[in-house]
Amino acid sequence: MSCTNKKKILEIEELSVSFLQYKGKTSRQSWLPMISGLSVAVREGELVAVVGSSGSGKSLLAHAILGILPYNANVSGTMKFQGELMDEKKISELRGKEIAFVPQSTLYLDPLMKVGKQVCGKRGKKGAEKQSELFRRYGLPEETETKYPFECSGGMTRRILLSTALMENPKLIIADEPTPGMDLTLAKKSMEDFRKFADEGNGVLLITHDIELALEVADRIVVFYAGKTVEEAPVSDFRSEETLRHPYTKALWRALPQNGFTPLDGTQPYVKDMPQGCPFGPRCSWYREECKGEIPMVEAGCGSVRCIRYCM
Ligand SMILES: Nc1ncnc2c1ncn2[C@@H]1O[C@H](COP(=O)(O)OP(=O)(O)OP(=O)(O)O)[C@@H](O)[C@H]1O
Ligand code: NI
Structure with a gap:
């Protein structure tokens, strides 16, 4: 709920x-x-x-x-x-x-392709403008587009991945x-x-x-x-x-x-x-026999929970 x-x-x-x-x-x-x-x-x-x-x-x-x-x-x-x-x-x-994706791993960029080409793809002039705008917003220097991924720091790569996700609508x-x-x-x-x-x-x-x-x-x-x-x-x-x-x-x-x-x-x-049952059981101070069964997710207030105490 x-x-x-x-x-x-x-x-x-x-x-x-x-x-x-x-x-x-x-x-x-x-x-x-x-x-x-x-x-x-x-x-x-x-x-x-x-x-x-x-x-x-x-x-x-x-x-x-x-x-x-x-x-x-x-x-x-x-x-x-x-x-x-x-x-x-x-x-x-x-x-x-x-659906745009900002991946966890910075290895998602192609190591052999310049950054600009990867972010912009085949989007032409409009794409290039959007890319410049995003790079400016995230403090990426203009020349980043001519760099290869290995020439970028981890923090820069994250900003490049973020810019890529925001290129489309x-x-x-x-x-x-x-x-x-x-x-x-x-x-x-x-x-x-x-x-x-x-x-x-x-x-x-x-x-x-x-x-x-x-x-x-x-x-x-x-x-x-x-x-x-x-x-x-x-x-x-x-x-x-x-x-x-x-x-x-x-x-x-x-x-x-x-x-x-x-x-x-x-x-x-x-x-x-x-x-068996609740994966948190062995670390839980409420752990009891009933926790070893299958426990469904149940609605509680404006949220939901998977805990035997809400099933009784
Ligand atoms: N390709 C795979 N083959 C086998 N097990 C995998 C594979 N990918 C992930 N796992 C396992 O699935 C479980 C969940 O992994 P997942 O990457 O979703 O965790 P996470 O919550 O994103 O962790 P983190 O916070 O470290 O990124 C882990 O035990 C992981 O070892
Ligand atoms: Ni993860």
Whole structure:
């Protein structure tokens, strides 16, 4: 539940991604589930942040939406863009046009092609003007267009990737950790741009480790843990621990500097030793027998949560 009836741009339901892998040194193969039961929606005018620790499945979600998972991946669940089912053909029509992607890895640029050619593509004079405008906005010197990617720093490359995403007029931007390597002013500027882009009636799915940054710009936060959505909540619910629902989200809240910097003991489980039922169970002070069963996502207030305490 999001307490809004704005039109959905992107709707992901029960998404699962598995990888076909060899078992040890044998020739036997098996499917290893990396993410399961992930649900996310982005509505018109919304900036939705996906947060979660390393390995929780954030990039896999982005790659599944963009249809760029490796060949050994299997995807199930439903993905809709403006109400239409996204099959392979639809995804390839949308990618780079209605859906722009700012990738996490700076290796997405072609190492053998000059930057300008990559950003501008075959867009001609109008494209060149737009590119200059974006480069100026992000403090990239004019001559950046004549450079090869290896001649650019990590922070410059991030700004180039951001400019590339903003070249077309997309309806949705998926940005996977777009700010590492940027100084604070530039990081803030790009966040302001995402915010402005959403305010114009578009959608942004921002993937980040940085909850503080997410709380500054997002409308809603989706929390991932070990490949599952555990909570989805409006930013206003992060004002106090009491208004949050899932024990993991509460722990993330307590770990924020302004809330005492309290670290959470233990680590996120890897798929191969995933506990039964709730993946957070072994680290949770409410852990009980019922947590070992299948736990659905249930609506609670203006958000939703996957925790047995809301199922009773
Ligand atoms: N091609 C692949 N084959 C097998 N496993 C993969 C593959 N790509 C990713 N994984 C695994 O899927 C899990 C989720 O990875 P993902 O990159 O989505 O995490 P993330 O939340 O984006 O992490 P980070 O914050 O470090 O970027 C990890 O355990 C990762 O090792
Ligand atoms: Ni990632």
